[in-house]
Amino acid sequence: MLSYLEASSRKVEAALKTFLPTLDEKASTLHRAMHYSLFAGGKRLRPALAFAAAEACGGNGSLAVPSACAVECVHTYSLIHDDLPCMDDDDLRRGCPTCHKVFGEAVAVLAGDALLTIAFQILCETPVSPRYPLRRQIRELAVSAGSRWLIGGQVQDMEAEGKETSASLVRAIHLRKTAAMMRVALRLGAMAANAEPWELRLLSRFGVALGLAFQTIDDILDVTQTQEKLGKSAGKDERAGKATLPGVLGLEVARRKAQEYTRKALDTLVPLGARGESLRSLTEFLLRREF
């Protein structure tokens, strides 16, 4: 499965390079900062989901190239802003110094802004899809990345810090901060392939289950792994008093929850039959991450 992720990663990185301002010796600090964070070697999980969703709906994965790039730009912007000193104050991301550590806070804020902005420009390149006009796709991206989902989740996450939390609050934060962007990656990929409405509904349910599984596993890894293995600061959640599932339910129950969500995600895929193969293998790969 690593190979599907690797192939997706190569495809999305090649495309991102064509969508972004070129990085030559005359490139501005801003453009260097955008490239720095975007090409810092993430897993490219969301682009892989967009490609696999297009395939699951009977289309060619390449149809989802603009959706995949747009979602990855939004994801990277959100990481840059989350890492800022006034938010999670993180020095390491994907094994490298965070954007503001290299370029300073002001440029990091602006590089994030520019990646968010270019995401909408890139989504304009999505192929015409009979069932899903661009209007609808732009709206879906804006809603998922907006104040009720991605950004709202970040605020909720910060506000929960150091407070008494519950499993349902943690779930709400995971839904907004993590699952919403995975769901929209899948939906936009599917829309690019002119998915049937039932396929879109199925992929939404899958995205939610996968997002919850993924974030729960991430929180578990933060407790159990070393910084070297994670590529970012370890044990950070506990020190920051973050609301996490292991924090609320303990490691063992959190592990069971992660398996439950993963199982649910896999079950959701059944009606897709063989076309859901890439999504299934991606999910199984995520579950196999050591935790």
Add this chain to the structure above:
Amino acid sequence: MLSYLEASSRKVEAALKTFLPTLDEKASTLHRAMHYSLFAGGKRLRPALAFAAAEACGGNGSLAVPSACAVECVHTYSLIHDDLPCMDDDDLRRGCPTCHKVFGEAVAVLAGDALLTIAFQILCETPVSPRYPLRRQIRELAVSAGSRWLIGGQVQDMEAEGKETSASLVRAIHLRKTAAMMRVALRLGAMAANAEPWELRLLSRFGVALGLAFQTIDDILDVTQTQEKLGKSAGKDERAGKATLPGVLGLEVARRKAQEYTRKALDTLVPLGARGESLRSLTEFLLRREF
């Protein structure tokens, strides 16, 4: 002319309230911060330009409501981020404490992000225009607000601080930081009214001249006015070592430049005849600001 601005302002504020999440007692901190900055009583110059552009192209101003709201959201987000401690570090904006002073830096960054995001969602509500598909309009907004124009201008502005500057560098910064968003307000308003291509070209030239006039006057007012009159910190540019036209050329030459740009803007409007009346009065109103 104040009355055209006032009427535009009422129209855009009423519409923004329908587009934004409602502000009831259960509203999140994030939504309160978005409302706080968006309804802090700006001039709403860019929305007025969008309305007047639609009228100048023979359409009803109301066609431009989504364009006007989208551009105002982008403008407000850019002010929130520009005011952050890591950028211009401003405590006052439109006569009130800046967003980060009231809500803290993290929420201010995120409220800005959310306003930028919702701008694209709002632009999706623009009426169908035979000559200008939504794809083109979203792209124009993203480009104007992006790393080559608005955001690039902010970086250039910061990088010029305290350095030797020239009139041409100041002009480049004004073009990117100020004129680009005025131009796109005009263009999107005109597109909503299905403008003829020559009208769109004319409005672009007008927007550039108006933007340069406006920013030059702003820089002059920063030197000559008190904080009370400005509604924001006065004399700030000089203290911060900002690249401004009065700083490079002196007050008298800067005043002449402002008049030159304004004259150019007015001349550009001539071919529109009577339909350009609102744009002409808006321009004259701006020139009459005390400087």
